[in-house]
Amino acid sequence: MRDSFATRSRLEVGGKAYTYASLPRLGERFDLARLPYSMKILLENLLRHEDGVTVLPEHIEAVAGWDPHREPDTEIAFMPARVVLQDFTGVPCVVDLAAMRDAVVRLGGRPEQINPLIPSELVIDHSIQVDVFGKPDALDLNGRIEFERNRERYAFLRWGQKAFNNFKVVPPNTGIVHQVNLENLARVVFTQEKDGELWAYPDTVFGTDSHTTMVNGLGVLGWGVGGIEAEAAMLGQPSSMLIPQVVGFELTGRLPEGATATDLVLTVTQMLRKLGVVGKFVEFFGEGLKHLPLADRATIGNMAPEYGATCGIFPIDAESLNYLRLSGRSEEHIALVEAYARAQGLWHDENTPRAEYSQTLHLDLGDVRPSLAGPRRPQDRVLLQDVKANFRENLAPFAAARDKRSPAVADFIAEGGSAAVGNEAVRKGTAIATIDGQQVELRDGAVVIAAITSCTNTSNPAVMVGAGLLARNAAARGLTRKPWVKTSLAPGSLVVTDYLRKAGLLEALEQIGFYLVGYGCTTCIGNSGPLPPEVSAAIAAGDLVVTSVLSGNRNFEGRIHPEVKMNYLASPPLVVAYAIAGTTDIDLTSEPLGTDREGKPVYLRDIWPSSKEIGDVIAATIGPELFKKNYADVFKGDSRWNTIASPDGELYAWDESSTYIKNPPYFEGMSMEVGGIPDIHGARVLGLFGDSITTDHISPAGTIKKDSPAGRYLQSRGVQPADFNSYGSRRGNDDVMVRGTFANIRIKNLFFGGEEGGNTLYFGANPPEKMPIYDAAMKYKADGTPLVVIAGKEYGTGSSRDWAAKGTKLLGVRAVIAESFERxxxxxxxxxxxxxxxxxxxQNARSLGLDGTEVYDITGLEDGASRTATVTARRADGSTVSFQTHVLLLTPKEVEYFRHGGLLHYVLRQLAARK
Structure with a gap:
């Protein structure tokens, strides 16, 4: 490390001496008190990594003299302290690293050159599905099914755990990555031996999941990245970024009675989406922080991707220390966190001067009201009292479409079920089903999935205890879930189960139908599992528009379940309430949930627990002993995990028969020669899309349809539909994933108006032929035709999944032209x-008169030197449309990556050159 500003200092804590890069010393030359907390973290990172090559004194000066109102234009390098991964994104990361070992050997290097240089921890949390529910043995049965489905993937991860240094795996059924990160893995202040000195520095993290920002609630700066960027960081490559703008979000007051952290975060999400914070940091401050528990802060940080920010961070303060103590961290480490934060000017209390921000928002916590979000986007907040009207408004287009097609609705009855069908029933949106021997009527708006799921809320004791108390109160009045509701409880860590059981609330939740189904993302990631066949039959028979209510962070189209068209995000107590009501076509603020044993109406207000009740239960049940017990052997795993056989060796022995793990084609034929960035000529449009195309649309994580390109491929390899598993679980196999790109059942290619499904027009035929996007892409590839995608605003929102980019690349897409992109x-x-x-x-496709039938040339790239490019679209009649676009290669380093063919190619050549 160079030290141009003489900031190297010593800190004594508990009899230990730590070396650190002192911000106060730099503050003797710059006014650092005005900097936001997050900018100070970036500044320290630069001071500690100054090397005269990647980090120069002028980079440090640029951050120290940060202008909050300047548009980002200065590139800096950021190196996180560690990386966290989950298995859906972690498996392809390890596949890439294994492939890079093969490739570096071919280029003359050594396998051990491909090895994580910083701590990299993977939590297996995305593979558990809700196959079984509503039974005491659901947890065990779902776990058994999970291991049967994923044994091959898990064996591969066990190989990686042995083959790579600095790589650990948290086995299945331990918890959700972000909750495990918050409760155990996060250091807040990192320590490392380097050149004979013990260094202390801020804990910073990259995660291969967009909700890595949950740890921002603890004062840890980190954000989600694609697996490609995470792999580069693991291999010691700093991340190139522009110095960001920072939006300050002032919180005052305290939450009113009846409002939850979920209501708060949905309000914050709506406000920040409206402002527009893509590519920006968001930092929370104000006197309201003293009334905001750490769990509430983590909930707000968690949903930074939903409001579009890079991070949503809180400073280190007394509440941070309280949480570290509660979650079982050592007193020695807590003392270091406090001493370091105070020494660096990173500590926040009532005397902390207000920082300067690029923009500022304000929210009085007292104004937060009970809310949900939906039915398709997390930023679309709906007051609880307006949910009924919201549902009916969104039902209208579905009902109109149903009226048009009602004569063609097929009578679909699964074994054991029955349904009354007819045009009149279809128009009304009703169907009769027999469930557990009881004949019931399902209507539009029926809640068929009610899931307490996702780290966003299951990490928060207040809403989890609130759900348990509401369930207890409801059960005491004789209420339970409606028979058509698939209920599930999937906490983010074992700690949650322990405190619910200790409080007697686990049994209360089971009485309503919320049995424990597993420890993982489940419904939030789309692993909701099949609906009961009788319910599926009724949905199909009545062409019903049914709903789900989940305590998750994502409700994008097609994500939760293919048969469910509307999905609402809600707090865990409201999830329980809607399971009892059985419909979203209800106003829970004025209509009863049901009737008690005496036939009297029961309203939500009758069973809603008070804040004092919730607080008393938390105080009596949650302590450090729960965390210490459950995290004592967090990397050990159970007998199922430890008996999985896995190969040995530095190089992975690829199995050509595998449909889960395959050596990807990215490095085939690669040499040490670097290419360029040529213009693109004669491109065809693979997809013409509108606004808010998510990474779920581009690369779905859920069900693989039997008749889809991926389904046909798996069947050709001898895999039966019952064993397809999910797209997310198949991310280690590019043959499956490229076929699943743009295969979401709800995606709308504007070639076909409002029609849903992953189809396109192949213009190599005359007339153009309609076919699945994958099939058309392969024909274009055989023709030698490059491809482009055209889209509207907010292209690529949602999960950080790198397969949305990998699949796009493997389809032959050279460029994506959009109105705006998610970071x-x-x-x-x-x-x-x-x-x-x-x-x-x-400008957009519509304003320019583009319909996707044109042939496209993209010129003026100047090998990446130009900030703009000219796009010329040639119509069939010979006329043309030319327009300018911004080239979003934002830094010189990104241009360099692009010339290499991508980030991993750049890193691989750098490592191979060292021999």
């Missing part, structure tokens, strides 16, 4: 060598 997906596209181009302000 992570734009970065992933660059990392895979797909060019992101942005329409000029006020």
């Amino acid at each position: 992570i997906h734009r970065s992933n596209l660059v990392g895979m060598g797909v060019l992101p181009l942005q329409f000029m302000d006020g």
Whole structure:
């Protein structure tokens, strides 16, 4: 490390001496008191990594003299202290690292050159599905099914755990990655021996899941990245970024009675989406922080991807220390966190001067009201009292479409079920089903999934205890779930089960139907499992528009369940309430949930627990002993995990027969020669899309349809539909994933108006032929025709999944032209060598008269030197449309990555050159 500003200092804590890069010393030359907390973290990172090559004194000066109102234009390098991964994104990361070992050997290097240089911890949490529910043995049965389905993937991860240094795996059924990170893995202040000195520095993290930002609630700066960027960081490559703008979000007051952290975060999400914070940091401050428990802060940090920010961070303060103590961290480490934060000017209390921000928002916590979000986006907040009207408004287009097609509705009855069908019933949106011997009527709006799921809320004791108390109160009045509701309880850690059981609330939740189904993301990631056949039969028979209510962070189209068209995010207590009501076509503020044993109506207000009740239960049940017990052997795993056989060796022995793990084609034929960034000529449009195309639309994580390209491929390899598993679980096999790209059942290619499904027009035929996007892409590839995708605003919102970029690349797409991009997906596209181009302000496909039938030339790239490009679209009649676009290669380093063919190619050549 160079030390141009003489900031190297010593800190004594508990008899130990720590070396650190002192911000106060730099503050003797710059006014650092005005900097936001997050900017100070970036500044320390630069001081500690100054090397005269990647980090120069002028980079440090640029951050120290940060202008909050300046548009980002200065590139800096950021190196996280560690990386966290989950298995859906972690498996392809390890696949890539294994492939890079093969490739580096071919280029003359050594296998051990491909090895994580910083701590990298993977939590298996995305593979558990809700196959079994509503039974005491659901947890065990779902776990058994999970291991049967995923044994091959888990064996591969066990190989990686042995083959790579600095790589640990938290086995299945331990918890959700972000909750495990918050409760155990996060250090807040990191320590490391380097050149004979014990260094202390801020804990910073990259995660291969967009909700890595949950740990921002603890004062840890980190955010989600694609697997490509995470792999580069693991291999010691700093991340290139522009110095960001920072939005300050002031919180005052305290939450009113009846409002939850979920209501708060949905309010914050709506406010910040409206402001527009993509690519920006958001930092929370104000006197309201003293009334905001750490768990509530983590809930707000968790949903940073939903409001579009890079991070949503809180400073270190007394509440941070309280949480570290509660969660079982050592007193020695807590003392270091406090001493370091105070020494660095990172400590926050009532005397902390207000920082300068690029923009500022304000929220009085007292104004927060009970809310849900939906039915398709997490930023679309709906007051509880307005949910009924919201549902009916969104039902209208579905009902109109149903009226048009009602004569063709097939009578679909599964074994054991029955349904009354007819045009009249279809128009009304009703169907009769027999469930457990009881004949019931399902209507539009029926809640068929009610899931307490996702780290966003299951990490928060207040809402979990609140759900348990509401369930207890409801059960005491004789209420339970409606028979058509699939209920599930999937906490984010074992700690949650322990305190619910200790409080007697686990049994209360079971009485309503919420049995423990597993420890993982489950419904939030789309692993909701099948609906009961009788319910599926009724949905199909009545062509019903049914709903789900989940305590998750994502409700994008097609994500939760293919048969469920509307999905609402809600707090865990409201999830329980809607399971009892059985419908979203209800106003829970004025209509009864049901009737008690005496036939009297029971209203939500009658069973809603008070804040004092919730607080008393938390105080009596949650302590450090729960965390210490459950995290004592967090990497050990159970007998199922430890008996999985896995191969040995530095190089992975690829199995050609595997449909889960395959050596990807990215490095085939790769040499040490670096390419360029040529213009693109004669491209065809693979997809013409509208606004808010999510990474779920581009690369779905859920069900693989039997008649889809991926389904046909798996069947050709001898895999039966019952064993398809999910797209998410198959991310280690590019043959499956490329076929699943743009295969979401709800995606709308504007070639076909409002029609849903992953189809396109192949213009190599005359007339153009309609076919699945994958099939058309392969024909274009055989023709030698490059491809482009055209889209509207917010392209690539949602999960950080790198397969949304990898699949795009493997389909032959050279460029994506959109009105705007989400941060992570734009970065992933660059990392895979797909060019992101942005329409000029006020322009889009519609305003330019583009319909996707044109042939496209993209010129003026100047080998990446130009900030704009000219796009010329040639119509069939010979006329042309030319327009300018922004080239979103944002830093010189990104241009360099692109010339190499992508980020991993750049890193691989750098390592191979060292021999």
